[in-house]
Amino acid sequence: MRKIGCVLLALLPLTAWAYPIEVEKHLNGLGIDYKAFDTDADIGSILVNNHGKTDARCTVVFRNGPESPRTRKIEVPAGQSRNATAKFTRSIITLRLDLTCVPK
Structure with missing residues (x-):
């Protein structure tokens, strides 16, 4: 039993690895909030929620160091949410x- 506990403690740092995500937002007075995720070592995603009464047209630019930026355009109807993801060729160190x- 003690050996199993030691093995589980040794694997704990492997499960807690994540990269930092920095978000710069320009919401123009809309009722928008977001949640950014580190989906995989080379994939980042963001969930955009529209809590307002106006439909929104959003643009998300994903930046990972020296790679070219990935741009995603999404339309978020009032009261709904949409997800945007981007895959890079290298592992992400810091995602911006x-x-x-x-308003739409």
């Missing part, structure tokens, strides 16, 4: 997101 939303 620019979230810009305007």
